[in-house]
Amino acid sequence: MxxxxxxxxxxxxxxxxxxxxxxxxxxxxxxxxxxxxxxxxxVGPRVFGQIGQSLDGRIATESDDARDISGPDGLAHLHRMRALVDGVIVGVKTALHDQPRLTVRLCEGPNPARIVIDPHGRLPNDAPIFRADGARRLVIQALEQDRPEGVEVITLKATEGRLDPDEMLAALNKAGLTTLLIEGGGFTISRFIDAGLLARLHIAIAPVLIGAGQQGITMPYPPDTLAEALRPATTAFSLGSDVVFDCELPGDREQAVTPASL
Ligand SMILES: NC(=O)c1ccc[n+]([C@@H]2O[C@H](COP(=O)([O-])OP(=O)(O)OC[C@H]3O[C@@H](n4cnc5c(N)ncnc54)[C@H](OP(=O)(O)O)[C@@H]3O)[C@@H](O)[C@H]2O)c1
Structure with missing residues (x-):
């Protein structure tokens, strides 16, 4: 770069x-x-996803060690993505387990807003995501719960414990955040894919074989046959330590209006 x-x-x-x-x-x-x-x-509001995984599609070992799956170039790639979007979203399990700061440290650029999806109020108020450092901090929840001062709270109705990705997106757009990156985990990203809202998914593959452990993307309603599987138009980019597959998904509005996709 x-x-x-x-x-x-x-x-x-x-x-x-x-x-x-x-x-x-x-x-x-x-x-x-x-x-x-x-x-x-x-081009209007858009949602991107990124996941760093091993050659065999894992994002953590069986004992939940998820640190350093991506190599240095994969990490720099993630920080560049953060610097270019308005806000970064994570699910509460990632926020609890990885304690991410979601700041831009490996390239020049602004820190994005930090957004955590925490329907049941599980994230403690001293979580790094909530730290006041000048970046906007938001939480999407399904209950009334006080959060640290300065954290913007979006309260939505859950159905059987699940929040509607469309409603979350509309609320974030209303809050002025239009270009968003979902950083994980696999559960959170796959709900947005399933809802047809993800424009592009970057899968960063590091040359490591784990052999067991948590899978990356795990869809709620996977297809029975390969013929029904999603086959996004994909371009591979070699970053050095990692290879990124840039996948165009149906949520890409530009693509959605081209005759080829009708
Ligand atoms: N390699 C990578 O790139 C990467 C990136 C991020 C995370 N990770 C790893 O991934 C693991 C965590 O991922 P995960 O997939 O298990 O969990 P996750 O996506 O981080 O969090 C899932 C939780 O977030 C809440 N949530 C997300 N979307 C929701 C929706 N539409 N409606 C309601 N609640 C929603 C739910 O909380 P409740 O459970 O409270 O209902 C759900 O169980 C960790 O081991 C982490 O280290 C890896």
Missing amino acids: SARVWQHLLAVRDGKGHLSGGDWSPGEQRAVDLYGPLAQRD
């Missing part, structure tokens, strides 16, 4: 530049292709 292409992407994110055009080298053009959709703000 050259400094000039990264500055260009940050400018596009801030509405100070256009994605098209530019005199880029082939490597820089690949960076524009990979990160451009996250930086764009003129």
Whole structure:
């Protein structure tokens, strides 16, 4: 990633530049292709997902060790994605288990808003996600519960314990957050895929074989046959330590209006 292409992407994110055009080298053009959709703000609200997994599709060992599955380039990729979106979403299990800060530390760029889906109020008030550091902090919940000062609370009705991804998205858009990244875990991302709301999913694969442990994406209603499986248009990008598969999903509004997808 050259400094000039990264500055260009940050400018596009801030509405100070256009994605098209530019005199880029082939490597820089690949960076524009990979990160451009996250930086764009003129195509309406969009949701992205990213998951880092092993060669055999695991995101943690059986004993729940999930640290360092991604290599250094996979981590830098994740931080670039964070820097380009308005907000990052995680499910409460990730917030409890990984204690993520969800800040941008491995590249230049602003910290996104941090959003946790915590329907039953399980996340303690001293969780790192809630730390006051200037970034917006939001929680989506299904009950009345006090949260730390400055944390914006979105309360939605749950049906059989589940919150509707469409309603969560509408509430976040209303709060001014239009480009969102779901960072995990697999449960949370798959609910947005199932609802047809994910525009793109980045699957970052690290060259490690675990052999057992938690699977990444696990759909609530998986297909019976391969013919029914989702087959997104996918481009592979070699990052160095990791390979990213950039998958276009039905939630991509640009794609949804092209005749080919009708
Ligand atoms: N490798 C990676 O890229 C990566 C990234 C993130 C996390 N992880 C790993 O993934 C594991 C956690 O992932 P996970 O899939 O088990 O859990 P998760 O997605 O982090 O959290 C799931 C929980 O979030 C709440 N939730 C999310 N969507 C909801 C919805 N639509 N309606 C209602 N509640 C919703 C529910 O809370 P309740 O249970 O309270 O109902 C649900 O059980 C951890 O081991 C973590 O280390 C890996």
